[in-house]
Amino acid sequence: MTTTLITGANKGLGYETARRLLEAGHTVWMGARDEIRGREAAEALGGTFVQLDVTSDSSVEAAAKTVAAAGGLDVLVNNAGIPGPFAQAEDLTAADTEAVYGTNVVGIVRMMHAFLPLLRESDEGTVVNVTSGVGSFGFAHDPERVESTVVMPLYTSSKSAVTMLTVQYAKAFPELRINAADPGYTATDFNRQQGTQTLQEGTDAIVELATRGGSGPTGTFIDRSGAAPF
Template sequence: MTTTLITGANKGLGYETACRLIDAGHTVWMGARDQVRGQQAADALGGRFVQLDVTSDASVASAVKTIANAGGVDVLINNAGISGPFKKAAELTAEDALAVYGTNVVGVVRMTSAFVPLLRASSAPTIVNVTSGLGSFAFVHDPEWIYAKFTAPLYTSSKSAVTMLTMQYAKAFPEMRINAADPGYTATDFNGNSGTQTVREGTDAIVDLATRGGGGPTGTFIDRSGVAPF
């Protein structure tokens, strides 16, 4: 049986991903910062809760110990992320940047470094990094793209970094399948439920990558339609 860990799994894309993977037969660890909400989410789906704050070395180390003692992990889904403040570009501060990058980028590095030893013990080690088309250079330079005029310097650049981290980790760990998934503009609390896709549609690419059983390509960037430009 495949064991999967999802960060930021108590709501939105993380919760729906957990629901779909549990239905697919995975044992799913649902990571969340908030103990109460995380446990409630896991109880509702039949998952396993682990307290996990991707910005904390101590929290991540504790999660590694918990999951290692329970038998390890096959799939890591780095889903946790924040949008950052909704400000004009000229009003953004260094503190704003540190907060966004601390979760969206450094959190991926922290989780990857911490869980690589456990993943190496799996026969089908897999990492799925949840990124965004808003971080795609190809998309944002296409004047016909629906979101080409959207401006959010910190969030978009952090997701560009996540996609590049994915490519670099894929080269560094060729024995693993490491890919990036763009959910697309999905209706969740993250965007005030303004997205044009359902949460199920938004998890299609994530679930695809998480259920390949250690097969398929590595170092790719996909959305629900297939390989996407970066």
């Protein structure tokens, strides 16, 4: 049975991804910073809660030890992320930048460092990094795409970094399948429920990558329609 860990799994895209992967037969660790909300979410779905704050070395290291003691890991879904302040570009500060990058980018590096030993022991070692189309240079320059209308310097650039991290980790660890998924404009608390896609539609690309059984290409960037432009 495939064992999967999802960060930020107590709500939104993470929660729906957990639901769908449990339905597909995975054993799912549902990571969340808040223990009460995380346990409630895991109990509601039949997943297993693990306390996990991707901005904390000690939290991530403890989670890795917990997962290792339970038998290992096959799939890591790096879903946790924050939008940062909804502010004018001139009002953004260095502290804002450190907070957004600390979760969205450094958090992935922290997770990879801690969980790589487990993933490399698996016959189907897989990493899915949840990125965003707003970090795509192709979409940002396409006036036909909604992503081209977004002006959020910190969040968008952090997701560009996530996509490049994906490519670089895929090159560094060719024995794993490491890919990036763009959920698209999905209705979540993240965008104040303004997205035009359902949660199921928003998790299509994530679930697709997480259920390939360690096969297929690596270092790619997809959305629910297929390959997305970098």
